Amino acid sequence: MATGGSVKDVQSKPELDDLIRGPAVVILHFWASWCDASKQMDQVFSHLATDFPHVVFLRVEAEEQPEISEAYSVSAVPYFVFCKDGKTVDTLEGANPSSLANKVAKVAGSSDQVESAAPASIGMAAGPAVLESVKDLAKENGSSSQDGTTGSGLADSLKKRLQELVNSYPVFLFMKGSPEEPKCGFSRKVVDILKDLGVQFGSFDILTDNEVREGLKKFSNWPTFPQLFCKGELIGGCDIAVAMHENGELKEVFRDHGIFVSSDGANAGESIVAPALPDVPQPRRDGGIAEPAGLSTALTSKLESLINSSPVVLFMKGAPEEPKCGFSRKVVDILKQEKIEFRSFDILSDDEVRQALKVFSNWSSYPQLYIKGELIGGSDIALEMHKSGELKKLLAEKGIAAKETLEDKLKNLISSSQIMLFMKGTPDAPRCGFSSKVVDALRKDDISFGSFDILSNEEVRQGLKTYSNWPTFPQLYYKGELIGGCDIILELQKSGELKSTLSE
Secondary structure (H helix, E strand, O other), X not given: OOOOOOXXXXXXXXHHHHHHOOOOOEEEEEEOOOOHHXXXXXXXXXXXXXXXXXXXXXXXXXXXXXXXXXXXXXXXXXXXXXXXXXXXXXXXXXXXHHHHHHHHHHHHOOXXXXXXXXXXXXXXXXXXXXXXXXXXXXXXXXXXHHHOEXXXXXXHHHHHHHHHHHOOOOXXXXXXXXXXXXXXXXXXXXXXXXXXXXOOOEEEEHHHOHHHHHHHXXXXXXXOOOEEEEOOEEEEOHHHHHHHHHOOHHHHHHHHOOEOOOOOOOOOOOOOEOOOOOOOOOOOOOOOOOOOOOOOHHHHHHHHHHHOXXXXXXXXXXXXXXXXXXXHXXXXXXXXXXXXXXXXXXXXXXXXXXXXXXXXXXXXXXXXXXXXXXEEEOHHHHHHHHHHOHHHHHHHHOOXXXXXXXXXXXXXXXXXXXXXXXXXXXXXXXXXXXXXXXXXXXXXXXXXXXXXXXXXXXXXXXXXXXXXXOOXXXXXXEOOEEEEOHHHHHHHHHOOOHHHHOOO
C-alpha cells in the first residue's frame, strides 16, 4: 500500500479493488501521458501525497487501464476520485490545483484545509513553482489558436480530419481493430451492440494511426477507446453504450436521429438513413402536446407542474454544469448562447419521471426542450432552430427576453467610460483611503474618468474580482483593460507615466 508520501501506479482492477478495500482514505488520479494538464496536476498530486502521508494516493493511466476507467465513468483527464471506507465520496474533473487541495483536505479530515476559492494560495498543498506551471499551461492553451492550433491543443488540419471522420457516417466508431476483428473486448462489445441493432456504422482502427489516436482524446475530451459517435456527437465509451442498449435508450437515440434500427439485427452491416420514420414522434407546434395515455392523474399533474415550472424547461441527462450526454450538452450550449434563463430537470435522478415523460410528450428520447409548456423537441430540432434564427424568434414571440449575464454587465460597466474606476464610495466622497488616493492621483494629473461605487452592488463587487482576476479595490481600467490597483496607479503617477499610460 502507498503510504508516507508516495504515489503508487495501479496495474489492474483487482489490485485497485484490494487497495480500496478497508477504512483508509484513497485518492485516484486518472491521467494520460498525452495530456499536459495531467502532467501538471501530477506534480500537485505528488505534493499532496507528501503533505497527507496517512492518505493512499494512487495513479491510474486511463487508456492503459480501460476496465478501471469504465468502472469509474472516467470521461476526461485529469480526473480524481476520492474514496473512503471503500466507497466513492467525491470526484473532481480538470486541472484545478485549489479544488484538488480543498477536496483532499476535506476527505482527509484535515484541520488545515485551505480557504475555498483562493487558487493563488493553497498553502502546503502545492508550491509556487507548481502553480506557476499550471498558470503557464492555461495561458498556452488560451493562446494556442494564434499558432495554428485549436483551444484543445490540436492542429487545425488534424481537427478538420477528425471532424470529417466523425461526420463520415451517421454512426461512427473509433475502436481497436476492425468490426470483423476487434482487438480489445470493449471494442468487441460495442460492435456486437451495433450489429444487434442492425445499424450500419463507419469505423476507424485507432491502432493504425497514432496521430488520430492521440488527437481524438483531446478532440472528444474522452481518454479511452472505443468511442461511439452519432450524428457528430459523442455518445460515450463501452460502458455507456452497454447501459443505453440494455435499457433501450440507444435504439431510441438512433431512431430519433433518423437512423434505421432493426431489433432482430437482420440488417446488420447495412444502413438505411430514414428521412422520416412513422413512429418517430414530431413535436406539436399548435400550443400543446399530445394527451397522455395510461398515466395516473397524480403523475400527469407532476409532469405538468415540472413542464410549467419555468418559461423554459429542459429535461436532460445531468445538470447544465455537468451534462451526462453530448445531446444534452448541445442544448445547454444553445440556451446559453441565446442567453436564456432556463430550469432543468435531471431525468437520471427520477426514473418515474424519465419513463412517464416519454408517454406524456410522445417523444421517446432526451433531452426534451419546452417553452411555455410546449414541447419544442430534442437536440437536432433545437440546433436547427438556433441556426436558422427561428428559436430566437419563437422566444421573442413568447415574451422570453435574453438575460444580461453578469459578464455582459461588467463589460458594459467597464466600457461605459474610456477611463473607469471601480472604487469604494464616489470621487467626491471616497469610502476608503486607497480609493481616495487613486482619485487624488487622477485629479492631480487632470485626468477625467468615470466611476462605480462597488459598495452599492455586491454582485458587481464579487463578480469583478473573478472577471479581472484582481482581488481588491480600487481597480482602474483604460479602454476596457485593467491597469491595476492603488499601488500601481501611485507608482505610475510618481514616475510621471500615469497620464501617458491613460492616453496611449
